[in-house]
Amino acid sequence: MVWSDLHCRVERELRGRSLLSPGSTLLLAVSGGQDSLCLLKLCVDLQPRWGWRLGVAHCDHRWPSDGGIAAHVEAIAHQYQLPYYQTEAENLPQTEAAARAWRYQALAAMAQAEGYGAIATGHTQSDRAETVLYNLIRGAGIEGLGTLPWQRPLTATIQLIRPLLTITRPETSEFCRHHHLPVWTDVLNQDRHYRRNRLRLDIFPQLRQEFNPQVDRAMAQTAELLTSDRDYLQAQAAQLWQASYSPDPPQLARKIIAPSHLALQRRVLRQFCQQHLPQAPTFAQIEALIPLLTAPQRSQSSTLPGQFILRVEGNWLRLVDSKHG
Numbered sequence: 001m002v003w004s005d006l007h008c009r010v011e012r013e014l015r016g017r018s019l020l021s022p023g024s025t026l027l028l029a030v031s032g033g034q035d036s037l038c039l040l041k042l043c044v045d046l047q048p049r050w051g052w053r054l055g056v057a058h059c060d061h062r063w064p065s066d067g068g069i070a071a072h073v074e075a076i077a078h079q080y081q082l083p084y085y086q087t088e089a090e091n092l093p094q095t096e097a098a099a100r101a102w103r104y105q106a107l108a109a110m111a112q113a114e115g116y117g118a119i120a121t122g123h124t125q126s127d128r129a130e131t132v133l134y135n136l137i138r139g140a141g142i143e144g145l146g147t148l149p150w151q152r153p154l155t156a157t158i159q160l161i162r163p164l165l166t167i168t169r170p171e172t173s174e175f176c177r178h179h180h181l182p183v184w185t186d187v188l189n190q191d192r193h194y195r196r197n198r199l200r201l202d203i204f205p206q207l208r209q210e211f212n213p214q215v216d217r218a219m220a221q222t223a224e225l226l227t228s229d230r231d232y233l234q235a236q237a238a239q240l241w242q243a244s245y246s247p248d249p250p251q252l253a254r255k256i257i258a259p260s261h262l263a264l265q266r267r268v269l270r271q272f273c274q275q276h277l278p279q280a281p282t283f284a285q286i287e288a289l290i291p292l293l294t295a296p297q298r299s300q301s302s303t304l305p306g307q308f309i310l311r312v313e314g315n316w317l318r319l320v321d322s323k324h325g
Contacts, residue, residue, distance in 0.1 A: 011049075023050070026052045027110065029122070044082075118161055129223075131147045146229065252272055252316065254312070
């Protein structure tokens with residue numbers, strides 16, 4: 001085995017971020033594309049140093065363009081003498097969101113059934129940058145911009161890890177070429193019907209050419225910074241929630257929330273609404289609730305989803321069904 005810069009960088013992130021321990025059970029999500037084959041080869045090469053139990057998992061969407069991919073991935077797994085697991089979708093809508101949600105569910109189910117404690121995906125720095133821009137265009141806040149973290153729990157016992165987040169897509173392509181890896185070219189990756197593909201094929205090349213040749217790295221670093229900020233705010237908001245929330249009837253203690261920073265006020269109000277309303281409130285609806293924290297008695301919000309209102313009653317912001325007063 002030739003020890004490359006990518007081997008060093010991945011191992012450094014695995015150790016430095018405590019993504020995996022020696023002897024871990026690791027299920028590799030392999031689509032057949034260059035990023036996942038790069039991940040597979042790197043993990044196979046690192047396995048003797050770490051003592052992992054590796055397996056290969058493939059999620060077959062069963063879309064018309066997917067013919068032959070599953071057999072291709074299975075052959076690669078057998079070449080590496082690794083266990084191979086496969087799940088097939090049934091009537092999966094041909095959309096990015098539906099496919100992504102189903103894949104995570106399917107991967108978690110395979111890991112659970114086969115006794116794996118972690119799942120690794122081949123998300124790269126380029127994926128992270130594209131997701132930041134995509135979510136920014138959609139109007140996401142820090143939750144959407146601090147995207148694709150290095151690890152997160154999929155279930156109570158299974159961690160999702162992304163070891164390639166410092167590696168770009170051109171680097172995975174060169175790694176696969178150098179090691180003669182049999183990359184499967186997915187025709188859907190060239191289909192501009194999908195917004196993510198338009199970002200990848202059209203927008204990012206223009207950004208690199210006209211604004212910043214290192215735009216992928218810059219946006220990925222932004223995601224890294226915002227992920228830390230988000231985690232801190234979540235922890236602070238959780239403490240404020242515990243101190244201010246009362247479930248029966250659903251209400252919030254105004255005097256506890258009002259002195260807090262606006263960022264925490266927004267988070268607690270949004271969590272309250274998401275927990276008790278039939279659909280998530282908009283940004284404008286949350287902004288309209290903030291003055292109620294210091295408003296006079298009997299002040300109330302405009303109607304929220306589900307015909308509810310928030311009303312000031314003493315020290316409390318109380319959720320009231322507007323149909324029944």
